[in-house]
Amino acid sequence: MRTxxxxxxxxxxxxxxxxxxxxxxxxxxxxxxxxxxxxQGRLLLRGDLxxxxxxxxxxxxxxxxxxxxxxxxxxxxxxxxxxRLVWAHVEIVPRLRGRGLxxxxxxxxxxxxxxxxxxxxxxxxxxxxxxxxxxxRGFHHQRRIRTFRVRPQAIAPVEHGYAIEWHEGPxxxxxxxxxxxxxxxxxxxxxxxxxxxxxxxxRRAFHCESYSPLVAARRPDGTIAGIGFLDEFPGDDSxxxxxxxxxxxxxxxxxxxxxxxxxxxHLPVRSLLLELGDDEGDDVVSFVADHAVDVLDDTVAxxxx
Numbered sequence: 438m439r440t441x442x443x444x445x446x447x448x449x450x451x452x453x454x455x456x457x458x459x460x461x462x463x464x465x466x467x468x469x470x471x472x473x474x475x476x477q478g479r480l481l482l483r484g485d486l487x488x489x490x491x492x493x494x495x496x497x498x499x500x501x502x503x504x505x506x507x508x509x510x511x512x513x514x515x516x517x518x519x520x521r522l523v524w525a526h527v528e529i530v531p532r533l534r535g536r537g538l539x540x541x542x543x544x545x546x547x548x549x550x551x552x553x554x555x556x557x558x559x560x561x562x563x564x565x566x567x568x569x570x571x572x573x574r575g576f577h578h579q580r581r582i583r584t585f586r587v588r589p590q591a592i593a594p595v596e597h598g599y600a601i602e603w604h605e606g607p608x609x610x611x612x613x614x615x616x617x618x619x620x621x622x623x624x625x626x627x628x629x630x631x632x633x634x635x636x637x638x639x640r641r642a643f644h645c646e647s648y649s650p651l652v653a654a655r656r657p658d659g660t661i662a663g664i665g666f667l668d669e670f671p672g673d674d675s676x677x678x679x680x681x682x683x684x685x686x687x688x689x690x691x692x693x694x695x696x697x698x699x700x701x702x703h704l705p706v707r708s709l710l711l712e713l714g715d716d717e718g719d720d721v722v723s724f725v726a727d728h729a730v731d732v733l734d735d736t737v738a739x740x741x742x
Contacts, residue, residue, distance in 0.1 A: 448506060448538065450545050453484055453494035463496050466505040466530050474560040474567070474736045478526030481510035490514065493549055497529070497542050506533050509546040511557060522740050523550060525557035543574060547741075558740035568737055576739035581715040583722075583736075585729035586674065588708045589701035592728050595694035599654035599662060603703055606649050614653045617661035617682050624684060625716065652679075652699045654692050663692035667700065667709075675700075677709040680721050690720040697728075 454460050460482070470476040486492040494510035507529035514524055525546060529538045543557075550557055561567035563581060572578075604610035654663035665679030677700065681689040700709060710733065713722050 447500045448541055448545075449498045449500045450495040450509070450542075451498060453482055453496060453510070455484060463505045463508060467508065467528055468531055472562045472565070473734050474562055475528065477560060478510075478528065479508075481512045481524065481526045482508055483510075486512075491523075491553060491555075495545070495549075497538070497545075506530055506538055507542055509542045511546060511550060511555070513555065521555055522558045522742075523555045525550070525559050527559070539570065540574065556740065556742055558738055560736050560738050563735045563737050568739070571739045574741070576741045579738045579740050581737050582712060582734070583726075583732055584710055584712045584734040585725050586708055586710055586731040586733060587697065587725060587728050588730055589697040590705055591730075592694065592697055592701070594698060595691060597654075597691050597695040598657060599692070599695050600657075601695060601699045602653045602655060603699060604651045604653070607651065610651050610653075613661060614651055614664065617653065617664040618651065618666060618679075621664050621679060621682050624682070625714070650703070652696055652703075654695045654699075662686065662688070663696050665696045665700070667704070673706065673708055674710050675704060675707045677711050680713075680717060684716065684718045684721070686718070687720075689718045690724045693721050693724055 454463070464479070464482075467479075470479060481492065482494045483492060484494070490513050492510070492512040494508065496505060497507040497509060498504065499506050507527070509525070509527050511523045511525040527539055527543050527546060529542065547557060557576075558579060559571055559576065561571060602614065604614060607615060649666065649668050652665045652667070653661050656662050661682055663679065663681050665677050668676045668678075677696075679696065681692045686692060697709070700707070708730070711725055712734075713725060715722065
């Protein structure tokens with residue numbers, strides 16, 4: 438027998454409020470974010486934007502009571518996955534879940550996006566209820582992303598034939614090292630400045646807020662096989678982005694080992710955080726996973742095409 442609490446309320450969808458107090462009340466109704474994927478999804482909740490990076494967010498309300506029932510939002514990030522795929526977020530107030538409100542909210546969001554020729558993709562913790570919810574509604578796996586913590590100084594030395602270079606930030610790195618960094622980004626469909634801009638402009642676009650060296654592994658023929666960019670984190674962690682310039686490089690495992698060995702030499706007290714997708718190359722991911730002391734984040738990106 439269905440009780441009154443089991444009946445799904447009818448919904449209204451209102452633009453995200455400009456008033457900070459009203460926005461805070463909506464977030465308070467959602468409660469604490471249960472994981473990083475939810476925290477990141479809530480970053481999409483802002484006023485409407487148009488142009489190259491359109492953004493929309495709506496407060497989902499119970500039309501009878503006016504109480505918040507959830508939120509939906511999306512934002513297009515150029516260069517991620519396919520151009521028509523847009524990062525989307527659907528979240529329902531915990532006590533109202535299981536009544537079909539999420540599906541109704543997703544349908545509303547999809548209509549907004551389809552009017553703009555866009556399709557949703559979302560993130561969830563691997564194997565979580567949110568992951569299953571997406572796959573049950575026609576979302577297909579795009580990539581898995583994990584953030585590993587590694588202590589490079591604990592990894593046994595690996596024989597390699599690369600010349601290792603340590604450059605104290607983008608200002609001092611040679612042009613071919615900077616180009617290898619942008620090639621690494623392009624190969625993984627990460628956002629970057631408009632291609633074919635002068636190298637001086639791309640150096641200025643290189644985002645770093647603190648001590649941010651680049652480490653490169655150069656082949657005997659002079660070409661760059663691997664590249665890494667380090668950015669400091671609070672505490673004992675630094676963030677390392679990079680790896681083989683070519684994710685299909687058969688020497689990928691050795692390249693990443695060489696880069697980590699250089700980090701151990703120059704930053705002996707630091708542990709490193711590496712965010713790796715399953716498109717990074719099996720050898721690279723398995724090497725890092727084998728030497729990780731912790732996995733901070735394990736999410737999947739799923740898209741409904």
